[in-house]
Amino acid sequence: MNPMLMEYWLLRQRIILKFSQEESMIEKLIKGYDRFRNGYFQRNQARLEALALEQAPEVAMVSCCDSRVDPGILFDVEPGEIFSIRNVANLVPPFEKNGDYHGTSAALEFAVTCLQVKQIVVLGHANCGGIRALMENDDAIRSDGFIDSWMQIATPAKKEVLARSDLDTAEQQKDACEKTAVSYSLRNLMTHPWIRSRVEKGSLDLVGCYYDLRSGELIEVDEINASTPKGSVNKGL
C-alpha cells in the first residue's frame, strides 16, 4: 500500500477507535445517571429536596483530583456531609493577596466564613502523580504550564525529605514527600487569617491524613511527621 495511504488509514482507525471509546464511556455515564435518578434519588428524595435549599457540611476536605481518591466513597458519607475541594496533589497554598485566581483559597474561605465548617481535613494519598512529578522533575510537565508552578507549593516538603538520611530509595522519598506535603498544607492553612483566628478560638480543627490506596490504610499525618504543629492538629480522625 502507498505509504501515504497507509498513514491515512492508520489515522482513520485511531480516530474511529477514539470516538467509539468516548461514546461507550458517555453511554456508561448516562446509564449510571439513570440508575441514580431512579434509585438513590427516589429513595432519598425528601432529604435531597431539603438539601437543595441549604447545605450545612461540618467538614471541608482538601483532597487530590486523582480518580482513585474519592472522599465520598472513602468516608462513606452522603451528599451534603463533606464540602469537597479537590486539586492536583491536595495542596493548600499559603495566604496571598494578589490578583491571581486562588481557587482553593476561595473555596476554603467560603467553607470557613460562610458554611462555618468545624473541621478542615487535608487528605494525602499514595502514588500521587503530582508528588511524583515534583520529586522526579518530570520532563512531561512544562515549565510554562500551570502544574509546575502549582507544585512549587510543595517544594519545602521536597527539600525536607531530600535532607533526611533515613530514606534509602527514591520510592521511599516519594512516599515521605506525599505525607510531608500534607503537614506543610496544614501549616499553610494557618496563614489564612480567618482559619487561624477560628483555630485559636477552638471553633475549628485542622486534620491531616494519608490514604494508602495500595493497602487501604488511613494514617494520621501528625503521627508520621513530628514537625507538624501540634497545636493545630486534632487527633480525632
Ligand SMILES: [Zn+2]
Ligand atoms: Zn494525587
